[in-house]
Amino acid sequence: MLSAKEQMAALVEGAVEVIKEEELLQKLERAEREGRQLIIKQGFDPSAPDLHLGHAIGLRKLRQFQDLGHKVIIIIGDYTGMIGDPTERSETRPRLTHEQVLANAESYKQQVFKIVDPDPSRLEIVLNGSWFSQMSFADVMELAGKYTVARILERDDFSQRFKNEQPISIHELFYPLMQGHDSVEIKADVELGATEQKFNCLVGRDLMKAHGLEPQVVMLLPVLEGTDGVRRMSKSIGNYIGISESPKEIYGKTMSIPDAMIMRYFELATTSSKPELDAVRKLLSEPDTNPRDLKRRLAGVIVTMYHGPDEAENAEEEFDRIFAKGGLPDEIPEPAITVGGQSDRGAVWIVALLVATGLARSNGAARRLIEQGGIRLDGNVVSSVDSTLAVNDPHLLQAGKRRFVRIVPENVKLSGE
C-alpha cells in the first residue's frame, strides 16, 4: 500500500481544487495509521439515467480512491431529485415515481460498474430518501436553522436569478442543505464533485461542523464540455456521449466535437498518461497535422475504453465507410410500420411512409425534407412530394446524411383506405 504522501500526490492529480489539501493529507495519514478506510462520497441525480463522459471523470477518481483501499459511497438523490438541482434551472422537472427512481438506480449501477469496483467492501450505493423520508418536520426545521438566507444566496445562480427577477422557490433553497446533510449522514471524509458543485459541497462542510463532525474534504473535478464544445456535457442539452452507448455512437459523436476540444477530451475523457498527452499536444501544434487524424485517434481511444480495441476498429471502419465514402452502416433499422395505402399494389405515399418510419415528425416535415433534397430512396434523391412506392418490394430510405431505414415488406402493414 502506498504511503499517505504518495496517495496524496496521485489523488490530487486532475483535481481543479481540493479544500483543503492539508486536511486530506491528515485524513490519509490517520487512515494509514489506524488501518481504516476513508469514506468517499459522490452524489447522482436520479432523473437522467445515462451516465456520460463527464460523469466518467468523477467515476475514475472514485476508482482511484478504491484502488488505494478506500470506500466509496454513491448517493442516489431520490429526495433531492424531487427538487431538481437549481443549477440546471429547468422549470418543470417531472417528479419521478419511486419505481422510476429504483429503475434508474439499477441502470446507474450497470454503468457505474464499468469504471468503479463493485466489491461491497469498497462500494455502497444508497438512496438519500433512506434518511430524508424518516425526518419529521421538526427535523427539517432544525436542518433549515443551521443555515442563513444570506449564505444560501451567496450561491451564484441563486443571486443571478434573484437579480434577474426570476423565481426561486423556498424548496430550491433546500437543495444545498439536503446535499450537505447527506454528508452528515454518511460521515463523509471526502466529497467529489464537479466544480459547479463547489457551493453545495461546502455546505456539507458547514453542516458537518455544526454536527460536531470533522468536515469533509471537497475535491472538485473539471467539467467536460459537450459535443458542441461550449456548454457542459449534459443529457438534457443533448450534447453528451454516454458511456453505455454503442461503439458507433461514441465514435461518431466524438468525431463531431469541435477541433478546439480535441486536447480537452484527451485530457478529461481518456486515461492517457502525461507523455502521451504531451505528444498529442505537440502534434496538434504542428502546422501540417490534420486535426481530423488526431480526432480519429481520440475516438478510437474512447471507444476502446468502453468497448475494447476490436469494437474501436469496427467503429472506425464503419465511420469511414459511411462518411468518407458515403456508404451504408452495418445495421439499418427495419421498423414495423403501419401506413395507409392502396392495398392492391401496395403503393404508399412517400410522405406517409416517412412519417410512419419516424424519419419525419409530421407530413409537413416530410414534405420539407423532400423539397430540400434531403430524402433518398434506394440511393436516389426523391424529387417529388407526390411520389409513391410499392412496399411489396424492399427499399432503403435515407433522411439527411445519417438516418437510414430499411423498408421490409413483411414489416409493413397497410391500414387500407
Next chain:
RNA sequence: GGGGGGGUUCCCGAGUGGUCAAAGGGAACAGACUGUAAAUCUGUCGGCGAAGCCUUCGGAGGUUCGAAUCCUCCCCCCCCCA
C-alpha cells in the same frame, strides 16, 4: 394587505384591434462547401395528401364584422412598501 411590472410558438424576445401562424436572435433540421470540425452561404422551422382550412400568444368567459392585442373573473411570476 397596498402599489407597480409581467406571462407570446423549443428557448430568449418583438408585437397593443385587421396586412399575425405572429419580427429578430438562438437552438434544431435540410442543402452547398468540407474532415459528420469550425466558419460561411441558402432554405426550412404548429397541423392537415397543401386547397383553403384548423389549432396556438397563462386559463375561462365577454365586446367586436374581426382579438396575442380591448373588458371581466381566475391562475402564476417579479419588484417596491408593510
